[in-house]
Amino acid sequence: MKIRVNGVWHDVVCSDVASVLKELGYGDAVVATALNGVFVSVGSRPSARVSDADHLEILAPMQGG
Amino acid sequence: MKVYGIDLHSRLLLGTAGYPSPAILTQSVKASRTEVVTVSLRRESSGERAGQGFWSLVRDLDVRVLPNTAGCHSVKEAVTTAQMAREVFGTPWIKLEVIGDNDTLQPDVFGLVEAARILSAEGFQVFPYTTEDLVVADRLLEAGCEVLMPWGAPIASGRGLNNLFGLKALRARFPSTSMIIDAGIGVPSHAAQALELGFDAVLVNTAVAQAARPVEMAGAFASAVEAGRAAYLAGPMEPRDLAAPSTPVVGRAFL
Numbered sequence: 001m002k003i004r005v006n007g008v009w010h011d012v013v014c015s016d017v018a019s020v021l022k023e024l025g026y027g028d029a030v031v032a033t034a035l036n037g038v039f040v041s042v043g044s045r046p047s048a049r050v051s052d053a054d055h056l057e058i059l060a061p062m063q064g065g
Numbered sequence: 066m067k068v069y070g071i072d073l074h075s076r077l078l079l080g081t082a083g084y085p086s087p088a089i090l091t092q093s094v095k096a097s098r099t100e101v102v103t104v105s106l107r108r109e110s111s112g113e114r115a116g117q118g119f120w121s122l123v124r125d126l127d128v129r130v131l132p133n134t135a136g137c138h139s140v141k142e143a144v145t146t147a148q149m150a151r152e153v154f155g156t157p158w159i160k161l162e163v164i165g166d167n168d169t170l171q172p173d174v175f176g177l178v179e180a181a182r183i184l185s186a187e188g189f190q191v192f193p194y195t196t197e198d199l200v201v202a203d204r205l206l207e208a209g210c211e212v213l214m215p216w217g218a219p220i221a222s223g224r225g226l227n228n229l230f231g232l233k234a235l236r237a238r239f240p241s242t243s244m245i246i247d248a249g250i251g252v253p254s255h256a257a258q259a260l261e262l263g264f265d266a267v268l269v270n271t272a273v274a275q276a277a278r279p280v281e282m283a284g285a286f287a288s289a290v291e292a293g294r295a296a297y298l299a300g301p302m303e304p305r306d307l308a309a310p311s312t313p314v315v316g317r318a319f320l
Contacts, residue, residue: 006108025111030120032106032149037141039148057108059149060116061123063090064105064133065080065220065270 001052018045020056032059066265068212068243069158069190071129075100076260076290078131078245079283080270087122089279094126097283101129103160103268105136106150120153131192133160138173140180147184159184160192160214160247170220170248174201178208185209194247197231199238206242213242214268217259218249221271225255226262236263253282253289260293261301 002009005024014023017033017040033040034057040048050056066073079099084090094102104123109116123130132150137143140163147159163180165173172194178201181191191210195201202213215235218224226232227249236244246259247268256267269286276282 006110026109029109029111029114029117030153031109031116032153034145034149037145039145039152041152058111059106059146059153060109060114061120061153062105062107062116063080063082063084063119064103064135065082065268 001050003050003052003054003056005056006058012050015050016046017048017050017056020050021045021058024058026058030060033057034059066243068192073100073266075287076266076294077256077286078103078266078268079273080268081123082270083274084279085274087119090274091122091126092280093273093283094128096280096287097273098287099128101131102126103131103133103270104154105133106146106153129158130154130156131158131160132156133194134162136164137162138164140176140183143176143180144183147180147189148187151189157188157190158192159189160194162194172196172216174198177201178204181205181210182208192245197228197235199235202235202239202242206239211243212245213239214245214247216248217246217255217267220248222249223251223272224249225251226258229262232259232264233262253285256286257289257293257296260290261296263297266290 012020012023014020036055075098077097077099078101079097080103132154134143134146137146143163163173163176164170177193181193184191185208192212192214193205193210194214197215218227243265245266245268246264250256250267250269251272259267273279273282
């Protein structure tokens with residue numbers, strides 16, 4: 001299925017947020033996730049189902065003022 | 066200074082954006098003697114992993130982090146970003162920004178109050194980036210905020226304290242609320258002025274990061290906030306319109 005990750009379309013096989021992160025190579029990176037604009041905590045990633053055309057945001061610490 | 070029950074000895078908070086290099090950022094944080102740096106969240110590429118390196122650098126600084134919701138233009142964006150930041154940074158602190166105008170980056174104070182209410186109810190300790198408006202400040206305190214971050218001037222403008230009358234009125238109206246001047250500070254004298262007026266601290270980023278020598282400027286700001294606070298405690302004189310001789314007139318020679 002195709003999902004949009006950080007604004008870019010990707011073909012993915014996995015169907016939950018935790019597995020999609022591994023599939024896309026994030027591994028053990030310190031990131032926060034939101035699916036279709038809703039925060040998905042680390043603990044709820046395995047049960048957060050991903051569907052075709054979903055939008056997944058993967059954010060990490062960055063410089064800020 | 067106490068914020069949400071935490072004692073801070075430094076009255077300077079430092080932003081982490083826009084430095085010439087990570088090494089200069091590290092040196093600037095040390096020179097500023099700050100205990101709090103601001104950070105943000107941005108999209109992470111699985112290949113570059115830029116955020117992982119930055120987070121490692123910040124953890125090595127051994128300071129508290131104050132995550133922001135910079136760039137958020139709606140309540141929903143700001144609330145979701147705050148929730149993500151709490152998990153990543155492991156702190157209930159959030160510098161809440163809901164931007165309402167793209168040219169001035171003026172806060173959308175209506176959205177700000179709404180987001181502050183939602184986040185406070187979720188257990189966040191909210192540091193709202195606001196204006197000097199008294200009514201908005203009152204609403205933010207009602208929403209659960211214990212700290213206010215009024216702007217001095219538009220973000221990164223370096224114009225100092227634009228509305229002295231409004232800021233003085235804000236300080237006087239809420240004397241027991243911790244207030245940190247956020248945005249618009251350009252030079253150390255602006256920071257000293259804020260502290261002289263009784264504000265508890267200042268947050269500075271661009272003024273240090275974009276200085277010709279950021280590390281030295283960070284040190285200058287550290288000195289400025291200390292001087293400003295000392296002056297406030299010493300009780301500055303009231304300005305007057307006419308001159309008055311400081312040398313005693315009595316005993317002057319008649320020549």
